[in-house]
Amino acid sequence: MMKQFVVIGIGRFGGALAKRLYDIGHEVLAVDIDEELIQRISDKVTHAIAADATDENVLRSLGVRNFDVGVVAIGDDIQSSIITTLMLKEMGLKYIVAKAQNEVHAKVLKKLGADRVVFPERDMGIRVAHNLIATNILDIIELSPDYSLLEFEVFPSWIGENLKDLNLRAKYGINVLAIKNNNDNGSINVSPKAQETIKAGDILVVVGSNEDLLKLEKKID
Numbered sequence: 386m387m388k389q390f391v392v393i394g395i396g397r398f399g400g401a402l403a404k405r406l407y408d409i410g411h412e413v414l415a416v417d418i419d420e421e422l423i424q425r426i427s428d429k430v431t432h433a434i435a436a437d438a439t440d441e442n443v444l445r446s447l448g449v450r451n452f453d454v455g456v457v458a459i460g461d462d463i464q465s466s467i468i469t470t471l472m473l474k475e476m477g478l479k480y481i482v483a484k485a486q487n488e489v490h491a492k493v494l495k496k497l498g499a500d501r502v503v504f505p506e507r508d509m510g511i512r513v514a515h516n517l518i519a520t521n522i523l524d525i526i527e528l529s530p531d532y533s534l535l536e537f538e539v540f541p542s543w544i545g546e547n548l549k550d551l552n553l554r555a556k557y558g559i560n561v562l563a564i565k566n567n568n569d570n571g572s573i574n575v576s577p578k579a580q581e582t583i584k585a586g587d588i589l590v591v592v593g594s595n596e597d598l599l600k601l602e603k604k605i606d
């Protein structure tokens with residue numbers, strides 16, 4: 386189950402990602418051009434190397450092509466991000482995740498063959514926006530361009546009703562995946578039954594189309 390990750394660019398995003406992967410028990414090689422950053426992360430990942438990732442010889446000598454996943458987390462320097470992604474692809478790395486700065490950057494990374502392009506700043510901006518619109522929206526995670534997972538605290542009017550009566554699938558087109566309750570020792574009920582009664586402080590984890598979720602959010606607002 387253990388995988389080998391090479392994380393290139395140990396800024397805030399790459400650094401947090403590399404450390405977490407290592408904590409979970411994976412092998413992590415961290416690469417950054419900044420020696421000080423490499424020194425700071427050296428005891429928190431498997432290997433940490435100070436090098437310029439746009440130098441093909443560097444990538445070859447590190448044997449990055451044998452890693453399971455390559456993460457290009459170089460942010461501001463779009464040229465370095467593009468060159469590094471291109472070289473990882475040419476070397477035949479199996480799976481490449483690249484961080485994009487904007488839509489055009491994302492398009493280029495996809496054209497070069499990045500398997501997954503992430504926008505950490507944009508995504509966090511969207512998540513915080515939903516939480517600001519309505520304080521009972523706790524989180525939203527995009528599953529695809531059209532579908533998302535939403536976590537929200539139930540309306541007071543729902544308390545005492547069961548899922549069958551609420552009929553959320555018909556009314557809002559959403560599916561309830563789980564019911565959490567922080568008052569109740571952080572309990573979580575996965576795949577709740579139709580007879581499940583909503584309690585005060587219940588948090589529903591639902592999945593639905595962005596359009597349907599927006600309708601629900603407007604009601605919450």
Ligand code: ADP
Nearest residue numbers: 394395396397398417418437438459460461465
């Ligand atoms: P964040 O917003 O996640 O902090 P940054 O753009 O600030 O992202 O960080 C990207 C990291 O990538 C920096 O630590 C920088 O030193 C590193 N970096 C930039 N260019 C290269 C390169 N050619 N080779 C290796 N690391 C690089």
